[in-house]
Amino acid sequence: MGVLNDPSLGSLIANAKWPEDGNPGHTIKINLSFTLLNDQRTYIMAHEIGHTLGFRHTDWDQNGESISKFVPNSNSTSDGANLVPGTWSDDPLSIMNSASYNSFYPSWQDFSYTDYLAIRTTYPLSLSEKPLYTYQTVSTGGGNYTTDFSVYEYSNNGMIYKGWGGYIYDTQVSGSIPIYKYYSPLSTWYVISTDPGIHINFPGWEFVEILGYAFSSSGPNRIPIYEFYNPSKGFYHSSNFNEDQALGTGWVNNGIKFYTMELL
Numbered sequence: 391m392g393v394l395n396d397p398s399l400g401s402l403i404a405n406a407k408w409p410e411d412g413n414p415g416h417t418i419k420i421n422l423s424f425t426l427l428n429d430q431r432t433y434i435m436a437h438e439i440g441h442t443l444g445f446r447h448t449d450w451d452q453n454g455e456s457i458s459k460f461v462p463n464s465n466s467t468s469d470g471a472n473l474v475p476g477t478w479s480d481d482p483l484s485i486m487n488s489a490s491y492n493s494f495y496p497s498w499q500d501f502s503y504t505d506y507l508a509i510r511t512t513y514p515l516s517l518s519e520k521p522l523y524t525y526q527t528v529s530t531g532g533g534n535y536t537t538d539f540s541v542y543e544y545s546n547n548g549m550i551y552k553g554w555g556g557y558i559y560d561t562q563v564s565g566s567i568p569i570y571k572y573y574s575p576l577s578t579w580y581v582i583s584t585d586p587g588i589h590i591n592f593p594g595w596e597f598v599e600i601l602g603y604a605f606s607s608s609g610p611n612r613i614p615i616y617e618f619y620n621p622s623k624g625f626y627h628s629s630n631f632n633e634d635q636a637l638g639t640g641w642v643n644n645g646i647k648f649y650t651m652e653l654l
């Protein structure tokens with residue numbers, strides 16, 4: 391990759407080439423006629439490298455950019471702005487916001503949590519890893535989970551997307567155990583568990599699927615997943631120890647049930 395000084399950029403501080411033919415963009419141009427703080431320089435370079443990897447502005451819509459803008463090797467107007475599954479188009483802390491939108495631009499310190507999800511979803515550490523996407527069932531207030539974002543998207547089939555609880559695996563990796571998903575047609579509750587026999591031992595529960603594989607013990611880069619229970623709403627699993635406060639009254643923290651890989 392080449393990094394060039396280009397004062398002819400005028401009011402632009404920098405720009406970058408999009409990926410082409412399966413490779414990252416090959417050039418970043420910097421307008422050295424701007425005087426910037428060190429933190430701003432770091433922000434600009436991280437941001438431009440993001441463009442060379444194919445990331446558009448998180449705030450492209452708020453920033454008034456057209457969908458088709460910047461699409462390389464394409465005349466299409468329909469495929470130029472793809473939201474990375476599980477991320478949001480409004481994230482004030484995102485490195486990929488246009489400079490005017492990022493409130494941390496003058497003193498940028500780190501990628502946002504959603505930036506990390508976007509990067510790792512586009513360029514996974516392992517093809518077997520999947521985010522544990524977390525949903526809340528509108529009708530009951532209880533939780534539901536999938537590793538396939540296309541199932542419920544942001545709000546499909548009575549589910550509201552709430553975020554993700556680390557990563558689990560499609561295939562069993564060393565030290566991991568299955569995470570089973572169950573459904574109760576009577577209560578319309580979902581639950582996930584390391585117990586393989588809930589549908590055998592508890593009347594009314596049906597086995598749905600093995601959601602993936604996670605860990606039964608703590609370890610490097612692992613985060614705990616807590617189970618919350620509400621007798622009138624069901625179960626909810628979260629990496630947030632204080633999730634019961636966000637869920638409202640009547641929830642009890644049943645403690646750590648398994649561990650997932652953290653997002654970093």
Ligand SMILES: [Zn+2]
Nearest residue numbers: 437441447488
């Ligand atoms: Zn940009």
